[in-house]
Amino acid sequence: MAMTGTAAQGALETRFGTIRGILFDIDDTLVDLEYAMTTALREVSEHLLPGLDQHGWERFGRIFTHETTHYYDRYLAGELTFNDQRLLRGRAALGHFGVELADGEETHQWLADYSRLQPGYVRAFEDVVPLLDLLDDAGVPYGAVSNNVHDYQRAKLDGAGLARITRLVGTDTVGVAKPEPAIYLEGVRLLQIAPAETLFVGDNRLLDAEGSTAAGLVGVWLNRTGETLQDFGGHEVSSLRQLLA
Incomplete structure (x- = not known):
């Protein structure tokens, strides 16, 4: 069971409510x-x-x-x-x-x-570093959860200038891939907050937004390409800049 947010941790008022931590997908979310x-x-x-x-x-x-x-x-x-x-x-x-x-x-x-x-x-999208700077300033923990193995993604983040993302969960970390709940919840455990206080942001509607929501997190589809879907009723943004209230 994840720990609830501590006094040492900050919180952000987002368009999705009060959030005490953020987990990101990596490929085509943080890096292009x-x-x-x-x-x-x-x-x-x-x-x-x-x-x-x-x-x-x-x-x-x-x-x-x-x-x-x-x-x-x-x-x-x-x-x-x-x-x-x-x-x-x-x-x-x-x-x-x-x-x-x-x-x-x-x-x-x-x-x-x-x-x-x-x-x-491999390079980070331009909206990534400003958001991470804000999270650091606010004392809000963050990490990444990926459908690839830990070490491969660790090297990718480091090469893209995102070494500050130290909490990282890969498919080999818990032996399952998204959309299995355990992989999202391992990321929540690393943040040491509750799932309901954790935003999960990714470019894959099914694996990131809907999968994390089913695991008890607040899932957000990062729709960078402007794809139109008639049947999607979840949270959606086109840029990481739109996460904040």
Whole structure:
């Protein structure tokens, strides 16, 4: 059971009520992973797709980042390794343009180059640091809960200049992934406050907003892209700046 907020902890008046702690998703919430992925993808694939126009590259990136996430789900389920899902997503994107990534050295080099380049393009969104500064000033604890393993995400946060986010829960921390309640509640335990006093913010409506709400937290969908959903009745913001009252 999480401890309730102590006198040493501050509180923020948000548009969702009084909040004593905040948990964040990481990818495409705190850091612009889509930019990092698509930029690295283009760099390692240009020799395979010479002459592809900008529209084509946008389509290529869309397939990899949005239309092949079922491979990542299989990784979370233990059916694929992390590199397996990455390769299958790359092959699907290349295959859309009639290119087959050959087994052996070509595959190894493509994966190695992508794995080397992608972390260098990871950057924090511009609304992240100002919010963390405010939370630090107010004495409000915060952390991150991710559907990837702890050490991989630790390196990602550090590389993006977010080393101050010291409370971090990965899928290997408690052995489950979102939307299992235990992974959100482990983040709450690290903050040492009650779930109902904890805001959970993420870009995935199902895993972040609805999953955390079902676990007893105050879930918020960070809809950076302006996606329209008729049936969503939960909390929604388009920027971290909109979290505060």
